[in-house]
Amino acid sequence: MKILLINPPTFNMITSALPGVIEEERGVNPPLGILYIAGYLRKFTDHEVEMFDTQLEKSSYEEIEERIKKSNPDAVGITAMTFTIIDVIKICKIIKNFNPNIKVILGGPHINIYPNETMEIPEVDFLVMGEGEMVIKDLVNNINDQEKLHQITGLVFRDDGQIVKTGVRELLQDLDILPFPAREITQYKKYSSVLATHKIVTTMFTSRGCPYKCSFCDRPHLGKRFRARTAANVVDEMELCQNMGIGEILIYDDTFTIDRRRVVAVCEEYLKRGLKINWDIRARVNTVDTELLKLMKKSGCTRIHYGVEAGTEKILKVLKKGINRKMVKKAFKLTNKEGIESLAYFMIGSPTETVDDIKETIKFAKKIKPNFVHATVLMPFPATDIYYQGLESKVIKSDHWREFAKNPTADFKPHLWTENFDEKELFQLLRLFYHKFYLRPSFIVKKLAELKSWDEFVRKFKAGMSIIKMKKNPHKLISARVAE
Incomplete structure (x- = not known):
């Protein structure tokens, strides 16, 4: 067959x-x-x-x-x-x-x-x-x-x-029995990432599942328990990728640093084999420390993606993040000190969030000094606490995702959380967020100084131009209550 x-x-x-x-x-x-x-x-x-x-x-x-x-x-x-x-x-x-x-x-x-x-x-x-x-x-x-x-x-x-x-099969507990992804049947040298410093990039999972309960995520409702591959198995795949000519691995685990002992074991195995391939991870701010960051840096980790999501204690609690501003500031301070790049994820438009909250989040994003930010408007996805909360409170008028699943049409628009904003204003605020962070002269000069190759320059130049094209002057588009 x-x-x-x-x-x-x-x-x-x-x-x-x-x-x-x-x-x-x-x-x-x-x-x-x-x-x-x-x-x-x-x-x-x-x-x-x-x-x-x-x-x-x-x-x-x-x-x-x-x-x-x-x-x-x-x-x-x-x-x-x-x-x-x-x-x-x-x-x-x-x-x-x-x-x-x-x-x-x-x-x-x-x-x-x-x-x-x-x-x-x-x-x-x-x-x-x-x-x-x-x-x-x-x-x-x-x-x-x-x-x-x-x-x-x-x-x-x-x-x-x-x-x-016929029901749902039990989750596989021993992930080491899985063969590695069949990269060899793809044009794997053509995959890329705007963040990467290497031209040839791939992705990788070292674990599956997530034990956390963030209200905007479907993991708590889809029952994906955390399971992890052994350090030797992980580094076997890293070594294979290096031998294929791949220069950087984007590790897509929800939280790579859940099990500190396993992270240490991965790093030690990497060093033992003398590998040179770079890798980046996703982590929670309350799962890293100086000693771990030093070891990860030594072992090829070049970038950490942190899910911050908000810059106020109020919204962090609404999102059930289980972290606070102090933890966030500490994690970014330590990461920057060890010379590991950081990327901070933020969302705007959360339940109960106000214009002042979003202004504070933008200020906070600049204060913690990540190398990059990735900001979005919160979209209540199906099978999340926020979506169910929106249906119950009537902020979300109908089960529109199910209606779309029954009758998918190209003109479908998902509902955002418009308790305190209309959709147009939310996207204007999002544009403002990107301009405030990325179009600072100090940021631009710093990024130019960090470039390591022509390919990296081209990728990041295109991304930078896309931010500029969002709107030349977003302040003119935003209502008076948002203007600073």
Whole structure:
């Protein structure tokens, strides 16, 4: 059997909470989910597996159709995100119009939240629920045996017109048994990141799940318990990436530093092998200390992404972050002292937030001195505390995400938290945030001095121009109550 795995395009992506001109210059990262699927199928089955990243190849619908025809697969697996579900449906239709006998399999966050609504799409044959590696292996090995399909936990499919759900498979506890993502079947040298100092970049997971309860995140409701790979297994993959010519790894764990002892073990193993590849991580401000940062820096860690989210104690509590301003200031001070780059994530437009709160957050962002900030307007996602709170309080008028899942249309606009702002004002404030942080002369001079290569200059110049293009003078666009 030939299996084609597709990372869908974003032609009809729901409007992001990040200004589009910035979104365009962020780069394209490898789709880890389907690369793990590809690696698992290649190791544990005899099926032929191909991968098609439409985002990397900037493929049009016509080019996608030609690629599907050229591949002529027996089954196609597609990653389904709510933001890209319209494009996913379009690809499903292309597949079935070409050959109705090709089996269409969807996985990803969208189908786990809205399985019934997704199965209303007539072109979809199977949903793979939860973590998909073992489920999809069992599915493709028995895809034409209806009786055996009923015995595979983790599937949704139709039998005689009726939707069948076989439950959700238990989470894999030993992540070391998973083969590494099948980067070798991709054009992996073309992936990039605006933040990276190296031209060839990849992504990596060293753990799955998150134990924290942030109100804007779906993790608490989707039941993803924290599990981690061993240090030796992690460094094995780092070493493989280095041998492939990759210069930098973006580690996408929700929080790499949850288990301090494991972080130390990873660093010690890295040093023992004499590796040179750089890596960056995501961490909470209350999970780092001087000793750990020194060791991470020595072991190739060049950048830490911290989820700060807000600059006031009030909003940090609303978001259930479990941190405070003092912790944030300490973490950034220590990180900067050790010479590790820092990126601070912020959101504006949270429940109960006011203009004064947002002004304070902008000031706080400058005060803690991260190397970069990434600010968005808070978007209440499905399966989050904030979304449920909004429905209950009527700030969010209807269950619009479910309505969209039932009837995806290109003109859909997700509801923001507009208790104290209208949507236009929120995005004006977001533009102001970017201008206040990035267009300071001192910041620009510092960034120019830090550039290490022409490629890095080109990437960051494009990103900088995108910020300038947001609006030449955002102050004129903002209501009087926002003006300073």
